[in-house]
Amino acid sequence: MEDDVLSRILKAAGDTTRRQILTLLVQEGPLRVTGLAAHFDMSLNSVSKHIKVLEEAGLVTRxxxxxxxxxxxxxxxxxxxxxxxxxxxxxxxxxxxALDQLLASEENDHDRSRKHQ
Amino acid sequence: MEDDVLSRILKAAGDTTRRQILTLLVQEGPLRVTGLAAHFDMSLNSVSKHIKVLEEAGLVTRxxxxxxxxxxxxxxxxxxxxxxxxxxxxxxxxxxxALDQLLASEENDHDRSRKHQ
DNA sequence: TCATTAGTCAACCATATGGGTGAATATCGC
DNA sequence: GCGATATTCACCCATATGGTTGACTAATGA
Structure with a gap:
């Protein structure tokens, strides 16, 4: 489903580290895995996994x-x-x-009823 | 952090059921928990929990x-x-x-070097 | 050739998430 | 007051997630 695609994108974007990775890539252009990992207080492997998640969401290419x-x-x-x-x-x-319309027509009814009052 | 807020919003929006809840609310206006749950093949409790997540992300009010x-x-x-x-x-x-600028100036250098060739 | 470097894969751990059930808490209406 | 109704709370369960370390693969370069 298309819905699944959207879920993957939003989930990928829902992590701070991954958003930071995206920001780095956007401002510095393509980087190597090691280059990215250098910016984080985290093992190379963890960064590699984050990249994979971003890649599966299509937010990053390799x-x-x-x-x-x-x-x-x-x-x-x-x-x-x-x-x-x-x-x-x-x-x-x-x-x-639609609500406005409804209110307007009720207003109308009200006016009419006042006339007949 | 502001970043935390964004994470919560994106995580809340990253679930299909929760996005469906939002859609229902947007198109039908405020609904009761039971009213929402009626649309899903899921226990009332689960829907209640999804609502809580949306609420904590500020995507829904009660x-x-x-x-x-x-x-x-x-x-x-x-x-x-x-x-x-x-x-x-x-x-x-x-x-x-900035990249364009750089390329343009390099083009310049190239022209100048051709003149001196 | 062979040590070094770049990166992934596999297994493991703690915690979060999405689902369920049953009990507790309010509020309604008779 | 009391049964019925609307929700949440407290657990339980399976799986996903974010992190670790260690082994593996592949490419580099001295």
């Missing part, structure tokens, strides 16, 4: 050159979350509009 | 009237995630601009 893996940020998937939010907002506004 | 709890969607916190995304994008574009 170019392997020899034994070095260059990791690059991929912001495209974040647009899925923006679209989801956008949908929520539009449904919300739709409902509010 | 108005208690007697024994009934009315849950309402609160989209405001989702703007935090939009702001975060926005920041990432702007850093990204900043770096790209």
């Amino acid at each position: 170019r392997t050159l020899g034994r070095e893996h260059f990791i690059a940020a991929e912001l495209e998937p974040l647009k899925h979350t923006e679209r989801w939010f956008g949908q929520l907002k539009s449904i919300w506004e739709l409902r509010l509009a | 108005r208690t009237l007697g024994r009934e709890h009315f849950i309402a969607a609160e989209l405001e916190p989702l703007k935090h995630t939009e702001r975060w995304f926005g920041q990432l994008k702007s850093i990204w574009e900043l770096r790209l601009a």
